[in-house]
Structures are given as C-alpha cells and as structure tokens.
Amino acid sequence: MLSVQNVAAGYEQSVVLENVSINAQKGAVTAVLGRNGVGKTTLIKSIIGLIKPMAGKIEWEHEDITSLPPEERVRKGIGYVPQGREIFSSLTVEENLLLGLEALPKKANPSQILAEVYELFPILKEMLHRKGGDLSGGQQQQLAIARALMGQPKLLLLDEPMEGIQPSIVQLIRDVIVKMAKEKMVGIVLVEHSLDLAFSCADYFYIFDRGTVVAQGRVSETNMHDIQQFLTV
Numbered sequence: 001m002l003s004v005q006n007v008a009a010g011y012e013q014s015v016v017l018e019n020v021s022i023n024a025q026k027g028a029v030t031a032v033l034g035r036n037g038v039g040k041t042t043l044i045k046s047i048i049g050l051i052k053p054m055a056g057k058i059e060w061e062h063e064d065i066t067s068l069p070p071e072e073r074v075r076k077g078i079g080y081v082p083q084g085r086e087i088f089s090s091l092t093v094e095e096n097l098l099l100g101l102e103a104l105p106k107k108a109n110p111s112q113i114l115a116e117v118y119e120l121f122p123i124l125k126e127m128l129h130r131k132g133g134d135l136s137g138g139q140q141q142q143l144a145i146a147r148a149l150m151g152q153p154k155l156l157l158l159d160e161p162m163e164g165i166q167p168s169i170v171q172l173i174r175d176v177i178v179k180m181a182k183e184k185m186v187g188i189v190l191v192e193h194s195l196d197l198a199f200s201c202a203d204y205f206y207i208f209d210r211g212t213v214v215a216q217g218r219v220s221e222t223n224m225h226d227i228q229q230f231l232t233v
C-alpha cells in the first residue's frame with residue numbers, strides 16, 4: 001500500500017537519504033530503526049510531503065503521490081504524528097482533537113470517532129477542557145496520536161511516539177499501535193530508537209545507517225542479536 005522507491009532526499013546543502021526503498025502494509029506495524037541522525041525523520045517527512053525527494057518515487061495505494069502537498073496526502077488517508085508532539089498548547093484538549101477532524105471524509109461520524117478515541121485514551125476525556133500546554137509530556141503525546149486518529153487514517157506515521165515517556169504510558173501507546181493495526185487494519189510506520197520496544201510491537205523492520213537501509217526483514221524471523229551492531233553507538 002505504501003511503497004517508497006529509490007528515494008533520495010535531504011536539505012539545501014546535504015543529501016540525507018540515498019536510494020531508500022521501503023514498503024508498509026495495512027494491518028501491520030513497520031518499524032524504522034537507526035541511531036541518531038541517520039535520516040529516520042527525513043524519511044517520514046518525505047512520506048508526508050514536508051520534504052520533496054530529489055529522486056525516486058512514493059506510491060500510496062498504487063498512486064504516485066511524490067509531488068502531492070502534505071494536506072492532500074492527509075486527505076488520502078495518511079496521518080502524521082511528528083517528533084516532539086506538536087500539539088497546540090493554547091487550545092484545549094477538545095479543540096486540539098476537533099482540529100484532527102479536518103482530515104475526515106464528509107460521510108464519517110465525528111461523535112463515534114471521538115468516542116473511540118476516548119476509549120483508547122481515557123485520560124483525554126477527563127481533561128477535555130484543559131489547555132494542551134498544561135498536560136504532561138505523556139498526556140500531550142496521547143493527544144497528538146489521538147488527534148491524528150480523529151482523521152481515521154489508513155496509514156499512520158509515528159515519529160518516536162514513545163520517546164521520553166514514562167513506562168506505563170509507553171505500554172498504553174504501544175497497545176494502541178497494535179490495536180490500530182490488528183483491529184482497524186491501519187498501516188503503521190513507527191520510528192523508534194529502541195530495538196526491544198520496536199520488536200515488541202512490529203511485524204516488519206528497516207534499519208537505517210547513514211541514510212540507507214542496512215537491514216530489513218520480518219520481526220518474527222529475525223534474531224535481535226544479529227542486527228544489534230547497527231544500533232549500538
């Protein structure tokens with residue numbers, strides 16, 4: 001469903017990704033791993049359209065989306081939760097969530113989606129009228145994911161959603177990721193630092209080093225020890 005083909009991408013003075021190809025399927029969690037600065041965020045930004053590839057192609061549901069702007073990709077069912085949980089701090093939890101509805105097709109039922117989101121993240125229902133900026137880091141991260149889910153994405157791009165968060169919330173977010181993939185058949189692309197954490201919820205993995213894919217495979221067929229070398233500093 002998502003196919004990144006031979007993509008090169010980067011910034012004005014530097015090429016970060018070179019000849020990168022990855023796939024992600026509906027109903028599966030695809031982990032993107034690698035040390036700091038190897039290009040994971042650059043890949044996610046290329047998929048959502050914040051960075052325009054210098055070469056290669058990105059296909060989504062068999063359509064070439066390489067030159068589409070981000071908002072059109074969102075309308076086509078791609079959700080994005082950036083690193084650093086960019087919620088609106090001066091808006092309430094409820095207002096933040098309602099902004100996520102922008103991506104929804106007209107026929108969808110917003111109150112049902114809100115109910116589903118509260119079921120996944122009960123704390124958000126309790127804090128509906130609190131300002132986003134007054135939430136804890138873990139609560140903000142739940143809000144950022146919940147807001148993306150309001151658009152009922154078919155593919156969800158999560159850039160280190162469990163970074164710097166207490167273990168109980170990490171577990172909750174991990175459970176939501178697995179549930180979205182297995183029960184709602186959402187495709188998940190999960191950028192993650194920790195091999196243990198990625199392997200505890202992913203079906204497929206890609207390991208990046210210096211802008212290219214150096215290992216990939218099915219989690220169930222891979223011995224963590226064999227790939228640890230790409231991740232230790």
Ligand SMILES: Nc1ncnc2c1ncn2[C@@H]1O[C@H](COP(=O)(O)OP(=O)(O)OP(=O)(O)O)[C@@H](O)[C@H]1O
Nearest residue numbers: 011012014016034035036037038039040041042043
């Ligand atoms: N806006 C930018 N302008 C120029 N260079 C950038 C920019 N953003 C990132 N880079 C550089 O691109 C390279 C890849 O960065 P990227 O954020 O994609 O890595 P990452 O694997 O996501 O790292 P981390 O795990 O630390 O988040 C790094 O060398 C980084 O310094």
